[in-house]
Amino acid sequence: MRLPLSDHGYGQHDIVLPPKAQDRHDGADIDLSKRLSVYRKLQEMRQFEKRAYDLFMRQLVKGTSHLSLGMEAIAAGFGAAMRPDDYTFATYRGHAHTLARGVPMTPVLAELLGRANGLMGGKGGSMHLTSVKHGMMGSYAIIGAHLTIANGAAWSAQYRRSGQVAVCFFGDGTTNIGAFHEALNYASVFGLPVVFVCENNLYMEYTAIADITAVPRPAADRATAYRLEPIVVDGNDADDVYLTALSVLERARRGEGPSLVEAVTYRHGGHSRADPGKYRPDAEVEAWKAYDPITVYRGRLRRLGVADADLDVIDKEVADAVELATEEAIAGELPSPASALTDVWSDGGSSWRN
Amino acid sequence: MRLPLSDHGYGQHDIVLPPKAQDRHDGADIDLSKRLSVYRKLQEMRQFEKRAYDLFMRQLVKGTSHLSLGMEAIAAGFGAAMRPDDYTFATYRGHAHTLARGVPMTPVLAELLGRANGLMGGKGGSMHLTSVKHGMMGSYAIIGAHLTIANGAAWSAQYRRSGQVAVCFFGDGTTNIGAFHEALNYASVFGLPVVFVCENNLYMEYTAIADITAVPRPAADRATAYRLEPIVVDGNDADDVYLTALSVLERARRGEGPSLVEAVTYRHGGHSRADPGKYRPDAEVEAWKAYDPITVYRGRLRRLGVADADLDVIDKEVADAVELATEEAIAGELPSPASALTDVWSDGGSSWRN
Amino acid sequence: MAQLTYRDAVARGIAQEMRRDDRVVLIGEDVAGAGGVFKTTVGLLDEFGPRRVIDTPIAEQAILGAAMGAAMTGLRPVAEIMFSDFFAVCWDLVVNEIAKTRYMTNGQVTLPLVVKTGNGGALRFGAQHSQSIENWAMAIPGVKVVTPSTPADVVGLMAAAIRDDDPVLFFEHKGLYAAKSEVPDGEIVDSLGTAKVRRTGRDATILALGLMVPRAIEAAEHLAARGIDAEVIDVRSLVPLDTATILGSLHKTGRLFTVEENPRLLGWGAEIASIAVDECFWDLDGPIQRITTPHVPLPAADSLEDLVLPSAELVATTVEKALQS
Amino acid sequence: MAQLTYRDAVARGIAQEMRRDDRVVLIGEDVAGAGGVFKTTVGLLDEFGPRRVIDTPIAEQAILGAAMGAAMTGLRPVAEIMFSDFFAVCWDLVVNEIAKTRYMTNGQVTLPLVVKTGNGGALRFGAQHSQSIENWAMAIPGVKVVTPSTPADVVGLMAAAIRDDDPVLFFEHKGLYAAKSEVPDGEIVDSLGTAKVRRTGRDATILALGLMVPRAIEAAEHLAARGIDAEVIDVRSLVPLDTATILGSLHKTGRLFTVEENPRLLGWGAEIASIAVDECFWDLDGPIQRITTPHVPLPAADSLEDLVLPSAELVATTVEKALQS
Numbered sequence A, B: 001m002r003l004p005l006s007d008h009g010y011g012q013h014d015i016v017l018p019p020k021a022q023d024r025h026d027g028a029d030i031d032l033s034k035r036l037s038v039y040r041k042l043q044e045m046r047q048f049e050k051r052a053y054d055l056f057m058r059q060l061v062k063g064t065s066h067l068s069l070g071m072e073a074i075a076a077g078f079g080a081a082m083r084p085d086d087y088t089f090a091t092y093r094g095h096a097h098t099l100a101r102g103v104p105m106t107p108v109l110a111e112l113l114g115r116a117n118g119l120m121g122g123k124g125g126s127m128h129l130t131s132v133k134h135g136m137m138g139s140y141a142i143i144g145a146h147l148t149i150a151n152g153a154a155w156s157a158q159y160r161r162s163g164q165v166a167v168c169f170f171g172d173g174t175t176n177i178g179a180f181h182e183a184l185n186y187a188s189v190f191g192l193p194v195v196f197v198c199e200n201n202l203y204m205e206y207t208a209i210a211d212i213t214a215v216p217r218p219a220a221d222r223a224t225a226y227r228l229e230p231i232v233v234d235g236n237d238a239d240d241v242y243l244t245a246l247s248v249l250e251r252a253r254r255g256e257g258p259s260l261v262e263a264v265t266y267r268h269g270g271h272s273r274a275d276p277g278k279y280r281p282d283a284e285v286e287a288w289k290a291y292d293p294i295t296v297y298r299g300r301l302r303r304l305g306v307a308d309a310d311l312d313v314i315d316k317e318v319a320d321a322v323e324l325a326t327e328e329a330i331a332g333e334l335p336s337p338a339s340a341l342t343d344v345w346s347d348g349g350s351s352w353r354n
Numbered sequence C, D: 001m002a003q004l005t006y007r008d009a010v011a012r013g014i015a016q017e018m019r020r021d022d023r024v025v026l027i028g029e030d031v032a033g034a035g036g037v038f039k040t041t042v043g044l045l046d047e048f049g050p051r052r053v054i055d056t057p058i059a060e061q062a063i064l065g066a067a068m069g070a071a072m073t074g075l076r077p078v079a080e081i082m083f084s085d086f087f088a089v090c091w092d093l094v095v096n097e098i099a100k101t102r103y104m105t106n107g108q109v110t111l112p113l114v115v116k117t118g119n120g121g122a123l124r125f126g127a128q129h130s131q132s133i134e135n136w137a138m139a140i141p142g143v144k145v146v147t148p149s150t151p152a153d154v155v156g157l158m159a160a161a162i163r164d165d166d167p168v169l170f171f172e173h174k175g176l177y178a179a180k181s182e183v184p185d186g187e188i189v190d191s192l193g194t195a196k197v198r199r200t201g202r203d204a205t206i207l208a209l210g211l212m213v214p215r216a217i218e219a220a221e222h223l224a225a226r227g228i229d230a231e232v233i234d235v236r237s238l239v240p241l242d243t244a245t246i247l248g249s250l251h252k253t254g255r256l257f258t259v260e261e262n263p264r265l266l267g268w269g270a271e272i273a274s275i276a277v278d279e280c281f282w283d284l285d286g287p288i289q290r291i292t293t294p295h296v297p298l299p300a301a302d303s304l305e306d307l308v309l310p311s312a313e314l315v316a317t318t319v320e321k322a323l324q325s
């Protein structure tokens, strides 16, 4: 279905609809306890992002922020498959990926609020969430750069023979910038243990990826340019993501080099706090909201015999955790003025002279 | 044939040998007068570059310089196919491409010598040859950038509906830098009348392209990533280049968008003045020197019945022209000191204050 | 005479020029359909159509390359780099290509192009989306550097930049987009390379740029209350630099202060201080002081960002202390 | 004690550190098999093998990204950017990533890496291969900036840079690669952030960097013949800046001159001049003068390049004129 320019002033492109069936991966060989932990993660991410949104509306979060609402299955699926010492590299849209590595909610929320108990003491903010001790090696807000940085962590793992893998998440729009190309060729040439995951949510900021990309599948259709397999997964089905993640992580650990995974998904809201997302055709938005990663996953668990009551318990436990995190974040002190001048250098300071 | 690291300390890669037969394009439908003009161009480029080399050895050319010896068929073939108002964008290895557009030898040689009668008055040098009135829109010495600039000229031609095409030449090593990727996607998305020509001479500076590229054909194997046809031509056979150039230029003029052509070739000498080229296996160098673009073309003309004597006349005329250019260049004045401070701005000056 | 926001003034300036010259075209990420992520190009797609107002991929090198190639072949492009921080991914096009080509070609190539960008802090966007980088550009021979501080200046300087035959980097301050003030009706064309005296005074010369201009003016009012009569100059253009106005004021007041949003080292005020101590040494009644952001990346937290950016109060106390000692 | 070229000193400094610490690795274009296009890494592949000395594609963003990611996960990479002009294609990695990450992460990430590069002119390479860009780096909080002027300093400062836990940009001057002088035997480790007085004098302080250091020393000798006793300071490190040595000398001589290869606007001397006129105003006996390349791109022709780069003679006459007036 092609929308003429007149319908929405935002270029001309086919709308992409999600799969109809939600049970395609019901039969996947994943044990129930794992699936329940994935469900819990999905809930944590969803409820956390909704709370983050509420706090913007209450003017408690300053600046901007980019939510993963509707895209949680990718972070949850990979998080469930990664080894604790693997490396995550994410973008400004990194809340879910941070939680996926087991970072507690309180410091993440406190960072959004610019508090001293924030994950980076308020100095980084929403777009730069980092927790090295959880393998969360950073959230990067300039498009493209972090793909090359992920290569470096993978190179180091290869050099140290540690068996670690670097997983780098980025968006569809990122596939058109130079650093993407440099990073993919470099990783392939040196057989680095890195997994590149394109979260294709069909839009960059306000422009449809289809309007400014030479090929229909922004990542998968570029794979062969780097001697890689084109891999496309259902980014709204955590089981599909999880199984793919297991196999590409294993491939990297076996020393067989990088992979490029395109996970097709959709964001429920706008690009960032400021954006109502009006440029997206209603039919597209509704279809994807119906094919919601949590709906999909909860439906699956019920078909597999899990009682609603048991899932409600998880939801409630997560809700309580979000409440607690909110209170702790709001109760956080403002950063000490002195902290504005610390940690430019490894000596802890910021002096440029003697 | 794979050379172990021990044979030459420069990585491990197959050596690439040229075609055996030299007559593959004897039958091409190109009239003899055109072929004779192509032969003359080949001679001009070859004798010019040899002279440039001699002048380096005589310390008359300062700085560095990058010769096209062995690669002339690409510049000659495209030059013969381009419309006078088409645009050329070249690299630091741009002497041949400049001559291909009809720029006289004297100002080119004088520019290498840093004289006032140089093509840019001595201010640009060997790596930046430019003659706007000949459609030679510049030689660019930072890898990658000029592919994006060629897009701009093509966009302008498209906007003005002028029917002009921009032709952009670059090397194999350039296919791994970010700007290549940005430029190719951008050109494809907007259907720009631009032709990208990769002069694949198998090496970047001292490193074999095969050692640091994910795919065997650095340009052609990337074409599909931009919804383009993979096109490979014999870069040492001017007729193969010429016919391909005609078709991709026509395609661009018809409004069907960009093309990416990989022309396989070899440089007879080192990367630049300073480089003896020792990193290349002898077997490879000898094979390619035997498959020399001038040998190939002269052999063809003879098989087509042109007498050696007639070709010798052309060679002699070119030799005389090179002599004259040399005298005129060496006789050139040094640039006026004042010229060091002109033409930063369109008012002709360089003042940054009032 | 109507009230206009700084944000809307950008679109007005571009539209004014696009109407009179169809060689003027606009490209950038989300500039067409969305009217720009900062809404500085609203209405341009509707009025001028998709041939002249174009959404691009996320490919800043491709954007600036397209602008440069088009400029050298007859168009007068305006390109947007969404946040000035992103100049870092296409800096090669600016410093090695756009800035040098006219000189290297001995004047054969002319590049009438404008690169507009959202610059500066105070919006809590953190270290990678808040930088003031006019000083990066000032260091590069071959590009003109403009930073308007009022809606009227935005319209007039944008028009002047588009009509200029040299490459102009046009720094819009993100912290001023919402600012509103009177803008004359009809065509406005200002001139590049001119500073503006925003407040006349006898005791000290305060130079400021962009968001620092209103803060310097506010500081001058505090100072007036404390009996110090400061002159405030809106530098507006770093290249060309209006040294006549700046040094003329210093000659009058004998004291020079700069208010710079950039981090300390090699902020734009350093060059002006070095010019002043060379050419006006005997005019100086005391040290030249630069008030800048400390030499650190910008923190994200609002409380910390407010602490590091120069405030009107900091300017006032610094000048007062200096004049008392 | 042996004679060593500046070029060979680079390889010696890197080798010294690679021997003692196998976390030190080297990447760059043509650095392994070819020993570097300037032959500054000759012998390293043979001694340390292809796991530690690696030829890369032409992909400067990928090179610096690899260095950064490796540095944050336990290695101590040395990366080469062949010509400093090429920093423009990977400037984002330097200014937005490498320089800011420690601060943004509140100290969680440490980046012990060195980026070495061939900087500067006088080789007739033209506008895109001759720039002196230490000033670009000095303006960025979070990177240290070093420029040695002698072979001994190359070894010692390279060792110090590799052992330092912060990112260091190491500017080798291409015009000095062939320079030869005595270098002590055995391990040499210098310290970052220290300037060196190359010639002591009473009448004027001349600051210089890289290729300008020998020229400043030569100028001082001319001046001595003309009865002027100039002190010459090799700044060596722009960040951290040895203000103690620099301002101490100014306190003694009362006159300050900078000799900068960079184009005029916001060259490194501008910052030092602005510090001096702020902190040492009462020490100054006259104007501070900056001797720089004019604010133009570098021309290719040898006669023109010689004309625009500061010469010993220009330095001598400038200082002489200034002290006589």
Ligand SMILES: Cc1ncc(C[n+]2csc(CCOP(=O)(O)OP(=O)(O)O)c2C)c(N)n1
Pocket (backbone or CB within 6 Å): A093, A141, A142, A143, A144, A170, A171, A172, A173, A174, A175, A199, A201, A203, A204, A205, A271, C029, C058, C060, C082, C086, C089
């Ligand atoms: C180099 C660069 N250019 C532009 C931007 C502004 N920007 C931030 S997010 C974004 C859209 C990215 O789209 P995509 O890669 O699809 O990721 P998504 O936000 O959809 O997850 C843009 C253009 C940037 N941060 N960096």
Ligand SMILES: Cc1ncc(C[n+]2csc(CCOP(=O)(O)OP(=O)(O)O)c2C)c(N)n1
Pocket (backbone or CB within 6 Å): B093, B141, B142, B143, B144, B170, B171, B172, B173, B174, B175, B199, B201, B203, B204, B205, B271, D029, D058, D060, D082, D086, D089
């Ligand atoms: C961005 C950038 N990186 C590195 C260089 C240094 N350099 C100049 S030519 C060259 C090799 C280019 O190889 P290729 O593209 O194959 O062109 P060729 O010289 O073989 O014609 C390199 C690395 C440069 N000029 N620009």
Ligand SMILES: [Mg+2]
Pocket (backbone or CB within 6 Å): A171, A172, A173, A199, A200, A201, A202, A203, A204
């Ligand atoms: Mg997207």
Ligand SMILES: [Mg+2]
Pocket (backbone or CB within 6 Å): B171, B172, B173, B199, B200, B201, B202, B203, B204
């Ligand atoms: Mg090559």
